[in-house]
Amino acid sequence: MRLLDIRNLNIELLTSDSSIKAVESANFSMKMAEVSGLIGESGSGKSLVAKALVGMLNNRWEVTADRLHFMGQDLNRMSESKRRKVISDNISMIYQEPRRCLDPTSNIFSQLEESLPDYEFSGWFGAKKELRIKKCIRLLHKVGIKEHEKVFNSYPHMLSEGICQKIMIAMAIAKEPKLLIADEPTTSLEGDTSLKVIKLLKSLNQLKEMGVIFITHNLFSITSWADSINVMYCGQLIESGLTKNIINAPKHPYTKALFDSEPDFKSRDINNKQKLYALKGTIPTLQHLPIGCRLGPRCPNAQRACVKIPEQQKIKGQFFRCHYPLQQKPLQNNWKKA
Amino acid sequence: MFNYFYRKLSLLFFITFGVTVFVFSLNYLFPTDVLSNMSGITSINEIDYEKIAQQYNLNDSVITQYFGFIGRLLDGDWGVSFITGTSIFEQVFRVLPATIELAMYALFYSFIVAIPLGILASSENHPWLDKSILALSIVGFSMPIFWLALLLILVFSIGLGWFPTSGRLSLIYDIPSSSGFLFLDIIRSSVDYKSEAFADAFRHLVLPTFVLAAYPTTVLIRTTRQSMKDVMNTSYVKAAKIKGLTSGQLLRRHGLRNGLLPVIQMLGIHFGTVITLAMVTEVIFAWPGVGSWLVDAIHQRDYPAIQGGLLVISGMVFVATILFDLLYMIFDPLARRHGHGKI
Numbered sequence: 001m002r003l004l005d006i007r008n009l010n011i012e013l014l015t016s017d018s019s020i021k022a023v024e025s026a027n028f029s030m031k032m033a034e035v036s037g038l039i040g041e042s043g044s045g046k047s048l049v050a051k052a053l054v055g056m057l058n059n060r061w062e063v064t065a066d067r068l069h070f071m072g073q074d075l076n077r078m079s080e081s082k083r084r085k086v087i088s089d090n091i092s093m094i095y096q097e098p099r100r101c102l103d104p105t106s107n108i109f110s111q112l113e114e115s116l117p118d119y120e121f122s123g124w125f126g127a128k129k130e131l132r133i134k135k136c137i138r139l140l141h142k143v144g145i146k147e148h149e150k151v152f153n154s155y156p157h158m159l160s161e162g163i164c165q166k167i168m169i170a171m172a173i174a175k176e177p178k179l180l181i182a183d184e185p186t187t188s189l190e191g192d193t194s195l196k197v198i199k200l201l202k203s204l205n206q207l208k209e210m211g212v213i214f215i216t217h218n219l220f221s222i223t224s225w226a227d228s229i230n231v232m233y234c235g236q237l238i239e240s241g242l243t244k245n246i247i248n249a250p251k252h253p254y255t256k257a258l259f260d261s262e263p264d265f266k267s268r269d270i271n272n273k274q275k276l277y278a279l280k281g282t283i284p285t286l287q288h289l290p291i292g293c294r295l296g297p298r299c300p301n302a303q304r305a306c307v308k309i310p311e312q313q314k315i316k317g318q319f320f321r322c323h324y325p326l327q328q329k330p331l332q333n334n335w336k337k338a
Numbered sequence: 339m340f341n342y343f344y345r346k347l348s349l350l351f352f353i354t355f356g357v358t359v360f361v362f363s364l365n366y367l368f369p370t371d372v373l374s375n376m377s378g379i380t381s382i383n384e385i386d387y388e389k390i391a392q393q394y395n396l397n398d399s400v401i402t403q404y405f406g407f408i409g410r411l412l413d414g415d416w417g418v419s420f421i422t423g424t425s426i427f428e429q430v431f432r433v434l435p436a437t438i439e440l441a442m443y444a445l446f447y448s449f450i451v452a453i454p455l456g457i458l459a460s461s462e463n464h465p466w467l468d469k470s471i472l473a474l475s476i477v478g479f480s481m482p483i484f485w486l487a488l489l490l491i492l493v494f495s496i497g498l499g500w501f502p503t504s505g506r507l508s509l510i511y512d513i514p515s516s517s518g519f520l521f522l523d524i525i526r527s528s529v530d531y532k533s534e535a536f537a538d539a540f541r542h543l544v545l546p547t548f549v550l551a552a553y554p555t556t557v558l559i560r561t562t563r564q565s566m567k568d569v570m571n572t573s574y575v576k577a578a579k580i581k582g583l584t585s586g587q588l589l590r591r592h593g594l595r596n597g598l599l600p601v602i603q604m605l606g607i608h609f610g611t612v613i614t615l616a617m618v619t620e621v622i623f624a625w626p627g628v629g630s631w632l633v634d635a636i637h638q639r640d641y642p643a644i645q646g647g648l649l650v651i652s653g654m655v656f657v658a659t660i661l662f663d664l665l666y667m668i669f670d671p672l673a674r675r676h677g678h679g680k681i
Binding site: 053054055056058059081084085087088089091092093094095097100101102103104105106110114115155169171 | 462574575576578580581582583589591595596599614669671672
């Protein structure tokens with residue numbers, strides 16, 4: 001059984017006279033307890049996919065999909081309330097802006113406590129309360145906050161961004177979800193803590209069989225532990241496959257460019273004053289999307305056929321959308337697992 | 339917390355200073371004789387003049403006169419009325435509770451009516467409800483309340499005869515006045531027609547409360563609607579929704595707490611307007627409050643009474659504003675941080 005199976009996901013922004021396809025026919029699937037990386041530049045629609053999955057987008061957005069299965073259940077055919085129940089029971093999310101996702105007027109303890117599920121605790125009222133407090137303390141310790149007493153009584157504006165992020169993580173893992181969506185969870189954390197957080201997510205993934213979608217634009221933080229990688233460009237999911245295949249033999253020019261533009265300073269094959277590689281041009285704005293393959297105007301191998309959106313092809317378990325896929329050839333800079 | 343309270347109190351102090359300076363200067367600005375304005379005695383003969391001028395420090399500097407004025411204010415000697423010759427202090431505090439009562443009921447009524455309506459209007463599931471509530475609130479907002487009052491009297495008092503046209507209580511009920519707040523007095527009194535008197539007082543209250551509440555209700559509906567819309571669209575409410583909270587929990591724990599903050603602020607800001615409107619309402623319904631009393635004083639050119647009324651009403655507005663500010667602080671942890679006094 002697949003944890004998540006999405007076919008043809010479209011996310012459209014409805015404006016007064018037209019609609020803009022912010023995410024265009026994305027296919028995405030995950031096995032149980034898989035760690036899947038979702039990478040791409042900022043503005044490529046990574047967070048949109050995540051928000052659409054948990055139903056966080058407001059009604060200016062229209063989300064449609066041909067197939068939307070979660071653990072074998074068809075979310076498309078459920079009533080609104082049932083879907084909300086399934087999602088809130090099984091999926092939790094770590095947000096990009098932790099402080100904006102914490103209620104400014106209630107203290108941390110009450111916000112952490114309300115993310116605990118009810119069914120886990122039994123006993124009479126007082127004992128239940130005590131159990132919940134203990135569980136909250138354990139959660140904070142788990143994410144690396146030692147002064148739980150002080151943090152419990154604080155309000156979000158009193159805490160640093162990093163601590164808020166840790167609290168968000170504690171909330172996300174409180175109900176031991178089947179799927180955790182981590183939307184750039186380590187951007188506001190210092191290096192040491194971000195490693196710890198990744199370690200924590202890794203252990204939860206292994207011990208509790210928790211699937212993880214790890215959204216990031218930092219390749220180093222994902223290539224070491226993700227089972228599979230999905231690359232997004234400008235709202236199109238252009239390539240997905242196993243991590244080692246994607247690294248060693250990317251089929252899509254953008255994937256290759258993405259890895260090439262991440263300089264490997266350790267291997268010392270960069271000369272003094274050598275120009276670093278970067279793809280020409282910038283990511284287009286949503287108002288001026290190119291037709292067909294959205295990489296078209298920037299792609300080094302673009303040809304006439306690229307004005308039509310390429311069909312998804314599959315070679316050895318690797319999915320990609322490109323008319324002129326790159327030939328199997330080991331990469332120049334010998335990308336290693338970081 | 340204490341710091342904040344202290345700041346608010348010092349703000350109150352400076353405002354009181356400003357108002358007393360203004361009220362004191364009215365003694366000189368009003369057209370009649372300065373000594374008459376201060377003492378409230380209209381015809382002072384030559385012999386008494388020196389004596390009374392001595393008593394009111396009229397021969398000393400203006401600053402000494404001001405401090406004398408403050409001293410008399412604190413002693414409760416606010417002069418006597420030009421018209422009746424009775425003590426202004428006693429008059430003001432006899433009529434003040436009726437106004438406070440009316441304003442409180444109106445604010446309370448508008449609070450309990452406006453907030454559910456505002457929340458209903460903010461819901462995105464029922465656009466027609468939103469539109470009709472907004473339309474209703476615009477009608478209420480733009481209708482002059484004296485006209486509304488007359489219409490209501492015409493329909494409900496004269497036409498249908500449900501409610502009395504004026505006053506606080508029928509003359510047949512004789513309730514001894516102890517606190518000045520009518521319902522409290524009725525409960526504390528030992529008459530044997532308590533429940534009848536209570537019902538009658540209530541019937542007298544209905545129309546003035548409704549008229550006075552019309553304006554704050556509409557303002558609150560619009561504020562609540564907008565702020566609830568904003569709050570329900572914030573990331574933290576959506577994040578809480580994904581945590582698995584039901585709609586009710588969401589509203590109770592996150593929505594209301596954040597959504598009502600601007601409403602509390604609005605209540606504080608509009609308290610002054612409500613008092614002004616209360617004057618109009620009191621005049622129309624012959625409600626024996628400080629508003630109609632002050633309007634009478636203005637008509638009769640009763641300068642000492644105008645000064646007294648001014649002091650009391652402005653004091654009431656300040657105290658209410660600061661109370662609402664404190665209430666705001668209790669609910670909003672962010673406000674406790676930067677608490678420099680501001681109104």
